[in-house]
Amino acid sequence: MSDAAPPLPPPPSLPKDAHKGSAGRLLCLAGSGAYPGAAILVSRAAQRAGAGLVTLGFLDPALRAIVASAVPETVHLDLSGWGGATDGPLPEGLAGRADHARVIGPGLGAGDAARALVHALLADGFEGPLVLDADGLNALAGRLEIVAASRAQVVLTPHPGEAARLLGRGELASDDAGRRAAALEISARADAVCCLKGHRTLVAEGERVFANRTGNPGMATAGSGDVLAGILGAYLARAAAGGAVARTVFELSCAAVAVHGAAGDSVAEALGETAVVASDLIDHLPAAQRRFERDGED
Numbered sequence: 001m002s003d004a005a006p007p008l009p010p011p012p013s014l015p016k017d018a019h020k021g022s023a024g025r026l027l028c029l030a031g032s033g034a035y036p037g038a039a040i041l042v043s044r045a046a047q048r049a050g051a052g053l054v055t056l057g058f059l060d061p062a063l064r065a066i067v068a069s070a071v072p073e074t075v076h077l078d079l080s081g082w083g084g085a086t087d088g089p090l091p092e093g094l095a096g097r098a099d100h101a102r103v104i105g106p107g108l109g110a111g112d113a114a115r116a117l118v119h120a121l122l123a124d125g126f127e128g129p130l131v132l133d134a135d136g137l138n139a140l141a142g143r144l145e146i147v148a149a150s151r152a153q154v155v156l157t158p159h160p161g162e163a164a165r166l167l168g169r170g171e172l173a174s175d176d177a178g179r180r181a182a183a184l185e186i187s188a189r190a191d192a193v194c195c196l197k198g199h200r201t202l203v204a205e206g207e208r209v210f211a212n213r214t215g216n217p218g219m220a221t222a223g224s225g226d227v228l229a230g231i232l233g234a235y236l237a238r239a240a241a242g243g244a245v246a247r248t249v250f251e252l253s254c255a256a257v258a259v260h261g262a263a264g265d266s267v268a269e270a271l272g273e274t275a276v277v278a279s280d281l282i283d284h285l286p287a288a289q290r291r292f293e294r295d296g297e298d
Contacts, residue, residue, distance in 0.1 A: 014050070014238070023052025024237030027077075027099040028230070029117065029136075030106040031058050036066045038107025038134070038226045041278055043071045045230025046103070048285045049256075051237050057094070059113055082113060090124055091117070101129040101237035102152075105136020106226040115139040122150040129236035129249055133157045133229040142168035147190040153249050154192035155236070157229060163196055180209055193253050195232075197225060201257050205250040212254075214261025216268045216276075223278030224264075231285070232256040255292065262288035 014023055026046050031039025039056055046054050056067055057077035064076055082091035089095065104121060108114045118132070118139035123146075130152035132140070137158050140146055144166055147154050160172045163182055167189075172182050183196040183204035196202045199217075203210040235252045266284040267276045 018052070020052035022241050023050065024234060024239075024241045025053045025055070025098065025100045026051040026103065026233050026237040027055045027057060027097060027101075028103045028106075028233065029057040029079075029121070030103065030108055030226070030229075031056070031060070031063050031067070032107055032109035032114070033060045033062055034109065035107030036063055037223060039063055039067050040070045041223045041226040041282070042103060042106045042230040042233070043067065043074050044279075044282050045227040045285065046234040046237075047071070047073055047230075048282050049231040049234035049259075049289070051234035052241070055099075059109065059111075059117070079117070082117070090120055094121070095124070099126070099128060099237075100240040101131070101233050102126065103131040103133065103229050103233035105131075105133040105139075106229050108135040110135055110138060119146060122146055122152065122154075125151055127151045127153070128240050129153045129155065129233075131155045131157060131229055131233050131236070133225060134162070137162045137166060141165040144186065144189040147192055153236075154190065155195060155232060155249060155253055156186060156190060156192055157195045157197060157225065157232070158186070159197045159225065163194075166190075180204070183209060193250050195228075195253055195257055197228070201261070203250065203253050203257055208250065210250075210254045210257075212257045212261055214258050215264050216261075216273050218268050218273030218276035219261070219264040219281070221276055221278055224260075224281065227263075227278050227281045227285075228256065228260045231260055259285070259288050259292055262291060 028042050030042045043054050043056055055075040055077055057079050059079050061080040077093050079091045118136050164172045183194045183202045187194040187204040193205045201212045235256050263281045263284045267280040
């Protein structure tokens with residue numbers, strides 16, 4: 001096991017004949033009446049990170065008008081009529097979708113319907129990259145075997161509290177060795193990539209651990225994780241669509257984490273760490289991506 005940073009690929013590039021379908025079709029299941037901002041942040045971040053077509057699925061129909069005004073480029077998928085049977089068929093509009101990648105969970109809520117939707121989507125046979133964040137993780141507390149049984153290429157993005165719940169524990173050790181051990185255990189038990197968020201976010205898969213060096217304390221702000229989920233979803237969707245050379249889910253997860261932190265550093269430099277808010281990260285994302293694109297060309 002090593003904490004040395006692997007060579008970071010630049011964000012996935014696009015061919016000259018790209019169109020919105022080939023640039024990455026991303027499905028985001030996010031937001032609720034209590035957390036409409038999560039749907040906006042994950043959608044905007046995914047678009048700025050290069051996803052060609054973002055579809056937002058939601059269980060609360062009130063989100064339609066809110067998101068339509070804030071992120072007019074999204075396609076909407078109203079799932080409010082679904083009854084919520086974990087072992088039943090998927091809601092109309094979800095079955096048979098040709099998504100390149102999916103993000104499930106930011107601000108989705110902790111109700112029975114949301115929990116059942118997470119479980120049903122993991123079992124539906126989707127084989128592409130799938131990011132589980134926030135309430136998508138909480139729906140699986142102590143049930144990592146459900147993730148391991150999925151055919152999807154799963155990336156888990158817990159903060160320490162969510163990681164502890166995934167492992168069925170009260171809390172995680174906060175020292176470096178304890179965090180590494182937890183990230184590796186989650187990855188092993190879920191058969192997935194684990195991005196354990198925090199100071200020097202860790203990306204773990206198998207015996208590999210990447211310790212991120214970008215970012216700052218100002219990023220400890222509401223919505224920052226939603227932005228990361230959107231960036232990660234976009235990179236995975238673009239790669240799965242064929243808009244990038246072959247890269248692993250682990251490598252793209254490392255790149256997304258590093259670019260997310262670099263955007264935070266750009267905001268802190270411009271405004272100061274205490275002034276950072278999540279929407280600022282999206283505004284500074286293009287400059288952060290260009291930095292990594294240039295580094296990748298050297």
